[in-house]
Amino acid sequence: MAINGRTEPLGGDLTVVIRSDSAWDTLSIETFRELWRYRDLFYFLVLRDIKVLYAQTIMGFAWAILNPVIQIIIFTLIFGKVAKVPSDGLPYFLFVTVAIIPWAYMSEAMTKSSESLVSGQGMLGKVYFPRLLFPLGPVTAKLVDFVISLVILVLVMVYYGIAPTTNLLYLPLFVLTMICIPAGVGMWLSALAIRFRDVKFAMAFVIRMLMFSAPIVYSASTIPDAYRFLYSLNPIVGVIEGFRACLLGLSMPWEYIVPGIVTAVLLLVTGFAYFKRMERVFVDVI
Amino acid sequence: MALEARRRVDKQNPTVSQETAISVENVSKVYRLGVAETRHDTLGAVFVDMIKSPLENYKKYRSLYKFDDVTSTKIGNGTERSDVLWAVRDVSFDIKRGELVGLIGTNGAGKSTMLKILSRITPPTKGEVRVRGRVSSLLEVGTGFHPELTGRENVYLNGTILGMTKREVESKFDEIVEFSGVSKFLDTPVKRYSSGMKVRLAFAVAAHLEPEILIVDEVLAVGDAEFQKKCLRKMEDVGQHGRTVLFVSHNMSAIARLCERSILLHQGGIVKDGPTHEVVSAYLSSAWGQTAEREWPDEAEAPGDDVVKLRAVRVKDKNGEVSNSHDIRDPILIELDYDVMELHHQLYIHFLVHNQEGVCVFTAIDQDPEWRRKDRQTGRYTTVCRIPGNFLAEGTLSVTPVLRSIRPETYHGHAPDAIAFHVRESFEADSVRGDWVREIPGVVRPSLEWTTRYTCKG
Numbered sequence: 144m145a146i147n148g149r150t151e152p153l154g155g156d157l158t159v160v161i162r163s164d165s166a167w168d169t170l171s172i173e174t175f176r177e178l179w180r181y182r183d184l185f186y187f188l189v190l191r192d193i194k195v196l197y198a199q200t201i202m203g204f205a206w207a208i209l210n211p212v213i214q215i216i217i218f219t220l221i222f223g224k225v226a227k228v229p230s231d232g233l234p235y236f237l238f239v240t241v242a243i244i245p246w247a248y249m250s251e252a253m254t255k256s257s258e259s260l261v262s263g264q265g266m267l268g269k270v271y272f273p274r275l276l277f278p279l280g281p282v283t284a285k286l287v288d289f290v291i292s293l294v295i296l297v298l299v300m301v302y303y304g305i306a307p308t309t310n311l312l313y314l315p316l317f318v319l320t321m322i323c324i325p326a327g328v329g330m331w332l333s334a335l336a337i338r339f340r341d342v343k344f345a346m347a348f349v350i351r352m353l354m355f356s357a358p359i360v361y362s363a364s365t366i367p368d369a370y371r372f373l374y375s376l377n378p379i380v381g382v383i384e385g386f387r388a389c390l391l392g393l394s395m396p397w398e399y400i401v402p403g404i405v406t407a408v409l410l411l412v413t414g415f416a417y418f419k420r421m422e423r424v425f426v427d428v429i
Numbered sequence: 430m431a432l433e434a435r436r437r438v439d440k441q442n443p444t445v446s447q448e449t450a451i452s453v454e455n456v457s458k459v460y461r462l463g464v465a466e467t468r469h470d471t472l473g474a475v476f477v478d479m480i481k482s483p484l485e486n487y488k489k490y491r492s493l494y495k496f497d498d499v500t501s502t503k504i505g506n507g508t509e510r511s512d513v514l515w516a517v518r519d520v521s522f523d524i525k526r527g528e529l530v531g532l533i534g535t536n537g538a539g540k541s542t543m544l545k546i547l548s549r550i551t552p553p554t555k556g557e558v559r560v561r562g563r564v565s566s567l568l569e570v571g572t573g574f575h576p577e578l579t580g581r582e583n584v585y586l587n588g589t590i591l592g593m594t595k596r597e598v599e600s601k602f603d604e605i606v607e608f609s610g611v612s613k614f615l616d617t618p619v620k621r622y623s624s625g626m627k628v629r630l631a632f633a634v635a636a637h638l639e640p641e642i643l644i645v646d647e648v649l650a651v652g653d654a655e656f657q658k659k660c661l662r663k664m665e666d667v668g669q670h671g672r673t674v675l676f677v678s679h680n681m682s683a684i685a686r687l688c689e690r691s692i693l694l695h696q697g698g699i700v701k702d703g704p705t706h707e708v709v710s711a712y713l714s715s716a717w718g719q720t721a722e723r724e725w726p727d728e729a730e731a732p733g734d735d736v737v738k739l740r741a742v743r744v745k746d747k748n749g750e751v752s753n754s755h756d757i758r759d760p761i762l763i764e765l766d767y768d769v770m771e772l773h774h775q776l777y778i779h780f781l782v783h784n785q786e787g788v789c790v791f792t793a794i795d796q797d798p799e800w801r802r803k804d805r806q807t808g809r810y811t812t813v814c815r816i817p818g819n820f821l822a823e824g825t826l827s828v829t830p831v832l833r834s835i836r837p838e839t840y841h842g843h844a845p846d847a848i849a850f851h852v853r854e855s856f857e858a859d860s861v862r863g864d865w866v867r868e869i870p871g872v873v874r875p876s877l878e879w880t881t882r883y884t885c886k887g
Contacts, residue, residue, distance in 0.1 A: 163553055
């Protein structure tokens, strides 16, 4: 990145060097230090996203529950009752609920995050703060909805009498992967979207494609063995399968989880690098 | 040259460079101009273009930030390209800690681009800037204000956007609220505020920034007069606390009040850097490329006819010096030289004064009783018209001399906009402006007598 903040030990002062330099110079520790310095702003940006989301609605945060519930009901009716998609012997309603909760978070966070730079372009040209706060804001703000929607999960599990097993200890790993995916995708797509507004139009069908690319409404066991590895490279597959296994106490499908985590981390790292590389031209291409 | 010398000293003597807050070295910024759309007249052509356009578009948008083709040629090396704009070109200056510096210039001079580079919003295409200390830049009032959030929430959001920490906002919160005067509406969403209230709240946040370096773009142009004065005072305060301030404004009186030093930019380069009063008058006299004096040494080219010819027009100050920049309080002399070549004409010499908008401010007619209704001998005449001080409004004015005779009625000739001069605002408070800092409408600004009587109790 070109706008390069580097602390130099000159009289203990903070010296910022601003120049047009090669992209890889700035993938330094200073990037993270700077993010840390701006943590208060990040907090208020996230708070803004949360407060504004349900402003002037009657239902308020109830929407965070209603949205996934309606999706679960529709999917159960269409895929479970009408199409009779096999669900590994589990009740379809339960089967789809454990997948929809993380998926609803990922799809919404991805959409919001990839729009973040374009919708924040007014600020982009008027003030400097680490540009990474734009795509990372919605990824964090949407976690509130996710936490609220966990209520559904708990209620459904109690209804079906599912007792937690030791598998539940793995859950943080999948929550973390679940956050990495929209963060990585958001950094990639927001940086692309500010240059090419095509991203905005592509987003709707990309999300739909992604949904069918993961075992949300169907079971991963229906995938032919030959394609299993290719299938597992989709990090969403690992998250969904992981959520299902650790919530419902099934055996952990590591063959999906490990490749998924690897690609999620790759997505995060490359997204970060690409974002930092393109960051300097954002203002000039609005 | 002086700057060059100082930088060399800096490198040898680290204690000097300790005091440099901002150092700008050979900074240039290139923008790609209008990536033009091609036009089509038929639906078919549009369709064909749509199919082959994605690649073209990709190249087009990519070219917006790839400048290898432009900057590889040496700067200022003759190879001018019409498709790029050098918003800032090879600019160097240093600002010392605690200095208050004004940045002035016409629209498009590169002031805003310079501020954006210094604020880290956009990188320079070439060159390097070193900024030492915590910077807050104020390029807009109320950046990031969200209409759905309450006044209180927006104070926190805007404050942290401008670089404060949460704790700093907390400690100044009461002061900010008091300064803004909207304490009653703190928990009301900002969308229900009047635009004036919004500006006051936003400015209150900005006014309480305490960075080491403050970069301010034309932001005093908002708010009512009383509030503006409050803000100016606050800015003066900031300057007195040893902070470095870089200030862009079109308001010369604000610049003169706040900054000891100013930098004049023109077409992306530095034209003048020095004490504010010198730089401001250099700016004002350059404003229109006007000339304060015009002479027609060649009789054949001089305006007029066989009877009378105009030979020179000048604008002079009260001391008789030719000058194109005049203090609003001082009288201005317009001098015309003309040759009379035929007897028996009662001359009717006058001139028109137009302002920048093309409005005719007034017409002045030579009615000198010594010559009125009298025949004139042939030969050279010089006539001087005195425009009193505290009469014209600030701005650029042009003079069009006209030569006519009243008896027999004849038109001899005229010289449209022969000369122009600038009336500049006084920076002391004894002009008609008083303490008002914003624009004053009107083509003239006469000093008039006012009397106020107290008549009865409320």
